[in-house]
Amino acid sequence: MPFIELDVLNNKVDGILGIDLGTTNSLVALWREGRPEILRPADGNGQPLQDARIPSVVHYPANETPIVGRNARARGIEDPERTIFSVKRFMGRGLADCTDDLASTPFAATENENGLIRFSIDERGETPQEISARILHHVWENAGVALGMLAPRRAVITVPAYFDDSQRQATRDAARIAGLEAVRILNEPTAASLAYGLDSKNHGTVAVYDLGGGTFDVSILSIEDGVFRVLSTSGDTHLGGDDFDRALVETALDELRERIGLEAAREPAFLQTVRLAAERCKIELSRVPEADLHVVDVARGLNWRRTITRADFGDLISPWIERTFDACRRALADAKLTPADIEDVVLVGGSTRVPVVRERVTEFFGREPHAGLNPDEVVALGAAVQGHVLAGGTRDVLLMDVTPLSLGIETMGGAVSKVILRNSPVPAQATDGFTTYADNQTGIDFHIVQGERELAKDCRSLGRFKLSGIPPMPAGLARIAVRFLLDADGILTVTAKEDSTGAESTIEVNPMHGLADDEVEGMLLESFAHAKEDFDQSRLANLKVELGTMLKACRTHLPSVVDELDPEARLDLEEAVAAAEAARTGDELAAAQKARDELERASLPLAAILMDSVAKRALAGKNLDEV
């Protein structure tokens, strides 16, 4: 069975990308030649990038096209007021949900009538979906550069398992704005378990501990004969390595406020300096037992340092680590298991590199975590495995995932009647019975909510709909069956049906804080419409470099063997060289591609003679380097 399909005519790769759209960094992988592979663009020296992570950062230069990724991160350090980090924290949220996070973003934010956040950047306004779309599009372009041809537009995109419906929908919308089709929104820890399954044994009960930049997830899975069955999942969408940085920032600010004054300590540029110092210190502490928290601000003549030991750091971040264990206990209780039942622990996310986190996790589960997987790459790799399954590539692997949060209906008095319980396997269906509460009531409003709290107002509202056409009858006599169908993508369809008349009403639930279809269409960024042109440009640039290398080789070797070439081949080669020279200065992709192929073909006799002479000289005992 072919594992990768090359569509040579259209110069693109088929298949389904696996994209880890992270709070801090993003990464893309694809199933190739029998295994998932991180797509690594070449570095300056033509070598695949060791660290292929793409910072999830967008920088908005004045009056220019926004910059994404590494360059945006670099610019963000100089110019934090025009740069947005950690946009994932705002996905599918309203202003009221994220006041803390808003305090640390440089842009003013407003909310529209659908409760959708919009950041003001100069004259521009951008929603979190659009900003994420910029990141996704950049990730997709990178995939194309790494592949050397157009990357697939279909992708499995991962989200924290504990994301609710609105947050998942926002991710889906971001993909659409970026011109990608999210064929599946996949839970990050579940994705990680797929990569673990390939790496390790395929049997047993496993806990995935996923501590990223901004979110924490834990999932308990049972792996049996290639079936990855999630037993339970829990987490916290506001807990991650950013909190560790913030703890160090607060430590520094406690002293620095006195040194430079309250006002100065509140300036975004200064805060950014402190934040970077904190991050450096944290990363350093993963390598060595103690490190300096060192803040330099030349303009203020400030050179402040304080030594932080791993023990100090452990004390500082202890409250957050404890919160991860609250979620672990919850997940274990829901799976009806104890830590002793867990046969392996898989660590995911950059924050699990912190030694004190590893120690505490080892303590909690009573065993050393599984080693051998890169916690930064395991989610993207797993997403590529699922992409391979969804593309029809294999039936050997099957994921049975669950819904992380309960789904229910608001009843009289504002309570919630849960219809699908959290940790139910998806796809799921369930039916609940309702009735009228007033005599001759002909319609009922249904309010669908998601969450674990007892009262509807404390849960997330997913939507409302009305069943009408109930025949007049005394209160409590009507029998109304409300059916929930939650598909494998987590999309909920609710149908209400009155028994006696068969009156029926169905909605596909569109979450609050969501985008309408026409809004998404309106956001399709103009540059994305030109993605093919952008890609052709980068392809052309690569071809020119390649032509340069090939021409240089021809010029170097042709004089020494020119007499050995038969005249026809020589003429052919000289023509190909001339065409290649011309194509190198031109701007035609097709011409450059043709010239490259021609030159490769025409230089075959030359290569054959060279190989031959290399062999002869080698046999004559000469050093190969002299050839």
Added chain:
Amino acid sequence: MERTCPACGTALNSPLVCESCGELLEPEPGLTPFAVFGLEPAAEVAADALRKRLLALTRRTHPDFFGSDPGARRRAESNTAALNEAWDVLSDDIRRANWLLGYLGGPDEKAERDMPQSFLLEVMEWNEAVEEARAAGADTDATRTLTTLEAELLAERTSLVTRIREGLLPLPTDTDRLVELRRLMNAVRYLDRTLHEIAELRLSHASSR
């Protein structure tokens, strides 16, 4: 009644899918959870065999394997959801007994709620113990007492579940036995509510530590 696959003619073991050729079937409406797994209604289900059957059938029906054809995918969604719904009932002793009671025409959850006075007094004592532990906090005598109570309740639950299972063997039809089973199951609900509160309290104690 023997059904055969409309696509390949093989005798079917499942109303959802032909395990021979992989054809997804349209199940007739109103399938029982037992029928979904190709079983006859019975008090007992072998847990290990049931789980293996779930995995084997899901391997055939899961929508992930029907990406390209929207019609087949919808059928796969619906059949896998039916499988999961049936698994939810069959894999849990009480949910299974509850379903059987309805199937046998016994009283529903809202009936037979009058518990004996002595039992209700016991329930009040449990609740008091939970409230005391909640007020006292983690690492207190009141909370340690709760651990003993929890063990007692779990033992009582096990004995109730055994009695319910025995009461369903063979499947009863006389009203008195069905009423008695409903009473036992209502007692389990009281136990489960207190056990749930103890578990929640333990999680919150662990969290505040």
